[in-house]
Amino acid sequence: MREYLKHQKNVSEKRKKGWKLAVLAKDIERTFKKGHKEAIFTLTLPSGESIKLTYTPVTPELRSIVEKFGNYLHALKESEMEKDNFWEDFKILIERGLELLDYSVKGSLLGVPLKDKNNRVAIFAIISEEERELAERFLAEERITMHVDYRELS
Numbered sequence: 659m660r661e662y663l664k665h666q667k668n669v670s671e672k673r674k675k676g677w678k679l680a681v682l683a684k685d686i687e688r689t690f691k692k693g694h695k696e697a698i699f700t701l702t703l704p705s706g707e708s709i710k711l712t713y714t715p716v717t718p719e720l721r722s723i724v725e726k727f728g729n730y731l732h733a734l735k736e737s738e739m740e741k742d743n744f745w746e747d748f749k750i751l752i753e754r755g756l757e758l759l760d761y762s763v764k765g766s767l768l769g770v771p772l773k774d775k776n777n778r779v780a781i782f783a784i785i786s787e788e789e790r791e792l793a794e795r796f797l798a799e800e801r802i803t804m805h806v807d808y809r810e811l812s
Contacts, residue, residue, distance in 0.1 A: 696714050696809040696811065698809070717758055717761070723755040
């Protein structure tokens with residue numbers, strides 16, 4: 659989650675280095691405002707050439723699972739492990755966490771694009787070097803069209 663905030667100028671260095679998930683989640687929400695939605699950005703040049711970049715968020719459910727893992731590491735009582743279905747439920751939680759983690763890292767963007775002080779789109783933190791170079795080439799053009807689709811998480 660720190661990676662989402664690393665490149666944001668409006669987030670203090672102290673908050674960027676934080677470790678409390680609830681605080682990091684609130685900072686992400688304040689910064690990106692669409693944090694619970696998948697965002698698909700299509701950039702198109704006048705020539706018709708286009709690229710798609712996708713932001714896939716860390717879901718509230720994944721945040722909750724990660725917080726539970728922290729509780730298991732630091733505050734789990736032995737009596738909890740002795741309960742019926744504890745290990746089965748724990749395995750299901752791990753599997754669900756892995757599914758959600760897989761989803762959240764599939765996007766090509768670590769955060770949604772924001773506008774800079776000149777009201778130009780400033781795409782940042784693109785995961786692949788190849789996509790970053792391509793997006794920079796598109797953004798250097800005089801005119802581009804950007805279309806954004808937001809998808810609610812299920």
